[in-house]
Amino acid sequence: MIPKKIPAPVSKRLALYHRCVNTLLNSGKDTTSSKELGERLSLKATQIRKDLSYFGDFGKRGMGYDLNYLKESLERVLGINKHWNIGIVGAGNIGMALSNYQGLTREGYKVVALFDRNPSKVGNFVGTQKIPIYSLDDICEKIRELSIEIGVIAVPANHAQAVADKLVECEIKGIVNFAPVKLYLDSVALEDVDISTSFKALTFRIQGGSCGGT
Amino acid sequence: MIPKKIPAPVSKRLALYHRCVNTLLNSGKDTTSSKELGERLSLKATQIRKDLSYFGDFGKRGMGYDLNYLKESLERVLGINKHWNIGIVGAGNIGMALSNYQGLTREGYKVVALFDRNPSKVGNFVGTQKIPIYSLDDICEKIRELSIEIGVIAVPANHAQAVADKLVECEIKGIVNFAPVKLYLDSVALEDVDISTSFKALTFRIQGGSCGGT
DNA sequence: TAGATTGTTAATCGATTAACAATC
DNA sequence: TAGATTGTTAATCGATTAACAATC
Numbered sequence: 001m002i003p004k005k006i007p008a009p010v011s012k013r014l015a016l017y018h019r020c021v022n023t024l025l026n027s028g029k030d031t032t033s034s035k036e037l038g039e040r041l042s043l044k045a046t047q048i049r050k051d052l053s054y055f056g057d058f059g060k061r062g063m064g065y066d067l068n069y070l071k072e073s074l075e076r077v078l079g080i081n082k083h084w085n086i087g088i089v090g091a092g093n094i095g096m097a098l099s100n101y102q103g104l105t106r107e108g109y110k111v112v113a114l115f116d117r118n119p120s121k122v123g124n125f126v127g128t129q130k131i132p133i134y135s136l137d138d139i140c141e142k143i144r145e146l147s148i149e150i151g152v153i154a155v156p157a158n159h160a161q162a163v164a165d166k167l168v169e170c171e172i173k174g175i176v177n178f179a180p181v182k183l184y185l186d187s188v189a190l191e192d193v194d195i196s197t198s199f200k201a202l203t204f205r206i207q208g209g210s211c212g213g214t
Numbered sequence: 215m216i217p218k219k220i221p222a223p224v225s226k227r228l229a230l231y232h233r234c235v236n237t238l239l240n241s242g243k244d245t246t247s248s249k250e251l252g253e254r255l256s257l258k259a260t261q262i263r264k265d266l267s268y269f270g271d272f273g274k275r276g277m278g279y280d281l282n283y284l285k286e287s288l289e290r291v292l293g294i295n296k297h298w299n300i301g302i303v304g305a306g307n308i309g310m311a312l313s314n315y316q317g318l319t320r321e322g323y324k325v326v327a328l329f330d331r332n333p334s335k336v337g338n339f340v341g342t343q344k345i346p347i348y349s350l351d352d353i354c355e356k357i358r359e360l361s362i363e364i365g366v367i368a369v370p371a372n373h374a375q376a377v378a379d380k381l382v383e384c385e386i387k388g389i390v391n392f393a394p395v396k397l398y399l400d401s402v403a404l405e406d407v408d409i410s411t412s413f414k415a416l417t418f419r420i421q422g423g424s425c426g427g428t
Numbered sequence: 429t430a431g432a433t434t435g436t437t438a439a440t441c442g443a444t445t446a447a448c449a450a451t452c
Numbered sequence: 453t454a455g456a457t458t459g460t461t462a463a464t465c466g467a468t469t470a471a472c473a474a475t476c
Binding site for chain 2: 011012014015016018019020023040041042077078079080084093094096097098100101102103104107109149150156173174175176180181182189190191192193194195196197198199200201202203204205206207208
C-alpha cells in the first residue's frame with residue numbers, strides 16, 4: 001500500500017503535525033506552509049515536506065497547504081478518521097485517569113471498558129461516562145462484544161506480560177503499555193508509554209549527562 | 215565532565231538498562247553480560263556496550279558486568295542516586311494519578327506538592343501520602359520552601375505554556391510536560407510525555423502505515 | 429513574468445553495528 | 453593456555469538536510 005520505507009521517527013512527528021494543524025485551524029487560519037509548521041515545531045521545513053511526501057502530495061507549489069485538507073489527510077494516515085474502541089486493563093491510578101482523559105476522547109479514542117482482577121472493583125462504573133469495570137476473566141468475551149480494538153495495559157509490571165498474552169489471545173489489534181517493563185509480542189502492534197523513563201531521561205540531563213535532541 | 219557527544223537515544227536506553235538490571239538482581243543473579251541484556255531488551259550487545267562506554271568501564275573483560283556495580287553506576291549516570299522533589303501543576307486526572315504513582319516513588323522521585331488554580335481544590339490533601347494542594351499563586355514560594363527541583367505540567371494544553379514560563383521564573387531545574395502541546399523554553403531541561411501521540415502512532419501502524427523500529 | 433513554496437534527488441550527517449585487539 | 457566477553461575502532465546503515473527543478 002505504501003511502497004517506500006518510512007523512517008521510524010516519522011509516525012510521532014505526523015502526530016505533532018496533526019496537533020499543530022488543529023491549533024492553526026482554531027486560530028482562524030486556513031492555509032499554512034512547511035516553513036510555518038517548522039518554526040512552530042522547531043523542525044526544518046524540509047523534514048516536514050519529506051515526511052508528508054511519504055503519504056501523498058498534500059500541498060500546492062507556491063501556495064502551501066490547505067489546513068482542512070492537510071488535517072483530513074493526516075487523520076487518514078494516522079488512522080483517526082474513524083473511532084477506536086479501547087479497553088483498559090487495570091483500574092488503578094493510571095487506568096482510572098486514562099478512562100477520564102479528554103486528550104483521548106477528543107481524538108476519537110473511546111474507552112468502553114476497564115478490566116480488573118480485584119472483585120471489589122468489578123461491577124463499578126468510572127467517571128462521568130460511567131465506564132463499567134469488568135472482571136479480567138471476561139476479557140475476551142467483552143472485547144468481542146464491545147468491538148474493542150486497542151488494549152491499554154495499566155497493571156503492575158509483574159502482571160503486564162500475562163495481560164499482554166491474554167490480549168493477544170483475544171485477538172486485540174494493538175496495545176499501549178504503561179507498565180514499566182519490556183513486553184514480548186509478535187504480530188500485534190505495541191507502543192510503550194514509560195513515564196518513569198521520561199523522568200530518568202530528565203534527571204540524566206539536569207545532572208550533567210547530555211544528548212543531542214530532546 | 216563527559217567529553218564525547220552522546221547520541222540522543224542513549225538516555226532512554228540507559229533507563230531501560232537500569233530497569234533490566236533491577237529485574238535481574240531481583241531474580242537472584244549477580245552478574246550479567248551485554249549479550250544477556252541485549253536478548254532481554256531486543257537490542258544488539260554491541261549497542262549496549264557502546265552506550266555504557268560513554269560513561270565509564272563498568273564491566274570486566276571475559277567476566278561481564280557485576281549487577282550491583284552496574285546498577286549503582288547507572289543510577290549515578292541517570293541522576294537517581296539522590297532523591298528528587300517534584301511538584302505537579304494541575305490536580306486533574308493525570309496530576310492526581312501521578313501523585314500516587316508507585317513507579318515514581320520507587321525510583322526516588324518524591325511528589326511533595328500539587329498546584330491548582332481551582333480554589334475548591336486548594337487546601338485538600340491527596341492520596342495515601344496526604345500531598346497538599348496549593349494555590350498556583352504560591353508556586354514560587356513553595357518551590358523554594360520545599361526544594362522542588364522538577365515541575366510536572368498536567369494542565370490543559372491552553373494553559374501549559376503559561377505554567378511553563380512560571381516554572382522557569384521560579385528557577386525550576388527541569389520540567390516533565392504531559393500537556394499535548396509543544397512548549398518553548400530555553401535553559402531548562404524538558405521531557406514530553408505525550409499520551410495521545412502514542413495512541414496515534416499505534417493506530418498509524420495498525421491501520422497500514424509502517425515504520426522501522428518500535 | 430516574478431515570487432513563493434512545493435516535492436524530490438543527492439549530499440551530509442549521525443547512529444548503529446561488525447570486527448577485533450585487549451584482557452579477565 | 454583456551455574461552456569468554458569487554459571496550460573501541462572502522463565500516464555500514466539510515467535519517468536529516470541542502471539544493472533545486474517543478475509549478476502554482
